[in-house]
Every structure is written in structure tokens, then in C-alpha cells.
Amino acid sequence: MAPNESEADDLRTGRRKAARYVVPVTVVGVAAATIGLVPALAASGDPNLPKITAQQLIEKIAKSDVQQLSGTVKVSTDLGLPNLGGLESGLASGAARGGDGSSADPTSKLPELASGTHTLRVAADGEDRQKVSLIESAAEYSLIHNGKDVWGYDSKSNEVFHGTAADGGKKHRDEVPATPKDFADEALKSVDDTTSVKVDGTAQVAGRDAYKLVIEPKHASGTTVGAISIAVDAKTGLPLKFTLTPASGGAAVVDAGFTQVSFAKPAASTFDFTPPKGAKVTEEKDAAKEARQGAERKAGPGRQFHEPGASHKDLAENGPKVLGKGWNSIAVFDTGNKGGIPSSSGKGDLSGFLGSLGDQVSGKFGKGTVFSTRLVNALITDNGKVYVGAVTKDTLVKAANTGQ
Numbered sequence: 001m002a003p004n005e006s007e008a009d010d011l012r013t014g015r016r017k018a019a020r021y022v023v024p025v026t027v028v029g030v031a032a033a034t035i036g037l038v039p040a041l042a043a044s045g046d047p048n049l050p051k052i053t054a055q056q057l058i059e060k061i062a063k064s065d066v067q068q069l070s071g072t073v074k075v076s077t078d079l080g081l082p083n084l085g086g087l088e089s090g091l092a093s094g095a096a097r098g099g100d101g102s103s104a105d106p107t108s109k110l111p112e113l114a115s116g117t118h119t120l121r122v123a124a125d126g127e128d129r130q131k132v133s134l135i136e137s138a139a140e141y142s143l144i145h146n147g148k149d150v151w152g153y154d155s156k157s158n159e160v161f162h163g164t165a166a167d168g169g170k171k172h173r174d175e176v177p178a179t180p181k182d183f184a185d186e187a188l189k190s191v192d193d194t195t196s197v198k199v200d201g202t203a204q205v206a207g208r209d210a211y212k213l214v215i216e217p218k219h220a221s222g223t224t225v226g227a228i229s230i231a232v233d234a235k236t237g238l239p240l241k242f243t244l245t246p247a248s249g250g251a252a253v254v255d256a257g258f259t260q261v262s263f264a265k266p267a268a269s270t271f272d273f274t275p276p277k278g279a280k281v282t283e284e285k286d287a288a289k290e291a292r293q294g295a296e297r298k299a300g301p302g303r304q305f306h307e308p309g310a311s312h313k314d315l316a317e318n319g320p321k322v323l324g325k326g327w328n329s330i331a332v333f334d335t336g337n338k339g340g341i342p343s344s345s346g347k348g349d350l351s352g353f354l355g356s357l358g359d360q361v362s363g364k365f366g367k368g369t370v371f372s373t374r375l376v377n378a379l380i381t382d383n384g385k386v387y388v389g390a391v392t393k394d395t396l397v398k399a400a401n402t403g404q
Contacts, residue, residue, distance in 0.1 A: 047202050047209040049234050054197040057213050057232055061188065064181075064237030070123040070270070071206065071261035073179055077115055078251050080374035102282035104152040104161035106143055109134060122179055123266040128165075131271055146271040150284075153273065160275045163284035180256050184230050184239035187215060194218055194326030205231045205240040206258040220247055222395040223327040224375050236263070246374045253375045323387075323399050330389035330399050337384045359393065365400040 052060075102108070112118070112134070121133040134141040139156035145165055152161035200214045210231040217223050224247050231241035241257030275281050320331040358369035361379070368381035370393050379387040379396040387396045 047204060047234075049202050049209060049211060052199060052211060054199050054213065057199055057211055058188065058197070060237035061184065061213075061230075061232055061239060062237075064233075066124075066236050066238045066263065067126050068124060068265045069238075069261060069263050070266045071121075072259050073120040073122055073256060074117065074259050075113055075120060075254075075256040076117040076252070077113060077254050078374065079115060079253060079376065102152075102154075102159050102161045102280070103157045104141070104154040104159040104282065106152050106161070109141055109143075109152075120179075123270050125266050125268075125271065129266075129271040142273075144271055144273045146273065149273075151273045151275075153275075153279075158276060158279045160279045160281040161284070162275075162281060180230070180239040180242040180258065183242040183244075183254065183256050187228050187230070187242075194328075200229075202234075203231050203241075205233075206261045208240055208258075208261065209234040210240050217327040219327075222391050223247060224377065224390050224392060225327055231257070244375070248374060250374070320388075323403070324389075324391075328389070328391055328395060330387050330391060330396065332399075333386040333388070335384045335386060361393075361397050363397055363401040368400065370396060 119135045121131075121135060123129075123131045128145070128147050130145045132143045136156070139154075141155070142151075142153045144151045144153075148165050150163040150165050152163075153159075194217060195215055196218050197213065197215050200212045203210050203212050210233055213230045213232055215228040215230070217225060220226075226245040226247040226249070229241075229243040229245075230239050232238070233240050240261065242254065243252050243257075244254040245252050320333045323330045323332060358371040358380075361368050361370055365385070366382050368379050371378045371380070372393060375390050377389065377391060377393055377396055379393075379400055381387075381400060385400070387400055389396065391399075
């Protein structure tokens with residue numbers, strides 16, 4: 001039974017939301033974006049800036065209204081996943097794209113930022129013009145919003161994705177986090193009493209004077225997050241650098257910062273784009289159709305693509321259920337796929353290669369497999385539920401056992 005166009009759209013939207021929970025920036029939003037306002041004065045340092053409290057600095061970030069800028073951002077992500085010849089990024093990219101569609105679709109590029117070090121060039125001129133370019137060896141991917149048009153271009157495959165900016169282009173911009181502000185916004189979305197926040201001195205980032213805001217869980221038990229550090233431009237309030245370190249110590253899980261930044265108005269030509277000769281152009285309205293056709297091909301003749309259980313439409317509209325609070329928040333998805341992750345045979349067998357990457361666990365929920373990284377952990381149970389959060393393995397298993 002093949003899904004109609006509406007179901008394909010719902011599936012694609014739901015897959016995007018689900019995929020984002022395995023990408024650091026979103027897990028920060030779920031498990032670490034809980035800021036308690038603990039006033040603290042800036043320590044002495046170089047540069048010598050006026051004293052400011054943590055609450056005042058957070059308010060400065062919130063009031064920041066930088067409309068014009070250009071610069072270079074370095075993003076490094078180290079989740080501690082095994083290097084399996086590109087399997088990690090391949091699986092993540094496949095999850096976002098469904099294995100089909102245009103390589104220039106912004107959803108196909110988000111997972112690439114989940115590992116390794118990347119260089120991004122960014123530019124903005126108000127709400128109607130933004131550009132993000134992911135610089136790779138001998139290739140470049142650009143996402144451009146110019147007025148009513150949104151363009152994605154992958155020079156490696158010579159493919160173009162074209163969408164419209166009915167929402168001001170925000171949906172497409174959010175799909176490729178480009179600056180420390182994108183990461184910081186996720187960490188500052190909500191406020192409660194599970195977190196301590198302090199100003200910890202000053203720094204210079206990309207030649208700019210900045211305050212250092214440090215965010216930490218008050219009670220570290222259960223969470224994999226150690227601390228979040230945000231360097232905030234002293235003049236504009238724009239986050240210039242974002243660093244997330246794990247509770248286990250070692251290198252940062254996410255480190256994103258400007259290496260060069262200018263607040264001058266970018267040239268208008270920066271945002272011009274015309275599809276190159278011979279490029280394959282995919283319209284946004286056709287992307288859902290391609291994703292549906294690809295899923296049907298994978299399902300095969302006579303096999304039901306739209307599995308019973310919790311509908312993809314419910315997932316797309318309502319999102320996951322959230323257990324716990326603050327740093328110990330866990331997102332719960334009901335996939336409706338009994339027996340775990342479907343294998344190529346369609347039997348949901350986790351005993352093969354994929355299952356070997358995780359730890360087998362059992363409890364009141366039955367059996368399941370925990371896949372662990374330095375920050376994000378996920379428990380996939382045989383009853384079709386997925387528990388994801390920046391929490392420890394034991395915390396996930398407890399949540400699955402108690403449902404809270």
C-alpha cells in the first residue's frame with residue numbers, strides 16, 4: 001500500500017524531525033537548553049571589559065539584532081563514533097534524504113556537520129538575503145536565500161535544489177546550522193532551575209572582544225553534558241564561539257566559532273544565483289514525490305511501505321514525547337516498527353552488523369539495543385520505541401522501564 005502525496009510529505013517532515021535528534025545541535029536544544037539565571041560577575045582577563053552579570057549577558061544575546069555580516073566559521077564535531085569508511089555520515093545522510101532526492105537538498109547536508117571539521121562561509125543582509133557555503137576539498141555546497149527564492153547548489157554533483165521562501169526562508173536556513181548563534185539559540189531556548197550560568201572572564205574571538213558565558217548542569221548525574229561555553233561579542237551581543245564539552249572529559253563534542261567576521265554590508269552580488277549549464281534542478285514540490293518513489297522501490301513489490309502503529313503524520317505534527325526535565329530530558333519516538341530497526345530483509349533483525357555496534361539490554365520494556373556516543377545515546381526497543389537524549393545508557397534504560 002503506497003502512501004499518497006500528503007503521507008509522503010508527512011513522512012519526510014517526520015524523518016527530518018527524527019533525524020535532528022541524532023545531530024548535536026538539536027540534542028543540545030532537548031537536553032541542554034535549560035538555563036537557570038545565576039548572577040555572576042566577569043572575572044578579570046584580557047581584554048578588560050566592563051563587569052556584567054550572567055542575566056545581563058543573556059539579555060544582551062536576546063536583544064542582539066545583527067542584520068549584516070560576512071565571515072568564516074569553523075565547525076568541529078567529535079561524537080566519538082567509529083570510523084567505518086564513511087558509514088556514519090552515509091547512514092545519517094540517508095536518514096535525512098531517504099536515500100533518494102537531490103544531493104543539493106539542505107536536509108542532505110545537515111548530517112555532514114555531525115562529524116569531523118568543516119569550514120563554512122556565511123553572509124547575511126537582513127531577513128531576505130542569506131548565504132551559507134560549506135567548503136570541501138575541490139567542491140562546495142551553497143544554500144542561498146534571496147528574496148522569494150531559496151537555492152541549494154552542490155558543485156560536486158552539479159545538482160540544484162530550488163524552493164520558495166514563504167516563511168522568509170527560515171525553514172531552509174535552520175536545516176544547515178551555520179554560525180555559533182545557531183547553536184547558542186538552541187542552548188538558550190528555555191529556562192529552569194536545573195542549570196547554573198556564570199560569566200567566566202573575557203576572550204578575543206576573530207579579533208573581537210567577547211565575554212565568556214559558561215552553562216553547566218547543577219547536578220551532573222544522568223547527563224552526558226559537561227559544560228557549554230559561549231563567547232559573546234561585547235559590542236553586538238552576537239555569539240562568536242560555541243563549545244560543548246562532555247561530562248566524560250576530553251575534546252569538545254561541538255566547537256563552532258568565527259575565525260573571521262565583518263559587520264559591513266555584503267555586496268548584493270553575493271546572493272545572486274543562476275543554475276549552471278547542465279545542472280540537474282529539483283524543485284521543492286517534487287522532492288516529496290521523489291522520496292515517496294524511492295521508499296516504494298525499497299519496500300518492493302507486495303510489501304507494505306506505511307507500517308501500522310503510530311502514524312508518521314502524528315510524529316510530524318506532534319513530535320516526540322519528552323520524559324524528564326532539563327539536562328536529563330529524553331525524547332521518545334514510537335516508530336510502529338515492531339522488532340527493532342527493519343533490516344534489508346524487512347524483519348527488523350538487529351543481530352547483524354548494525355546490532356553489533358550497540359549494547360544489548362533488557363528490562364520491563366523487553367529487549368533493545370543502546371547505541372552510544374560521547375554525547376547522544378539512543379535506545380531502540382523491540383516494541384518499536386526509540387529513546388534519545390544527552391543522557392547515560394543507564395538513564396535511558398531506566399526511562400524505558402518506568403516510562404518517566
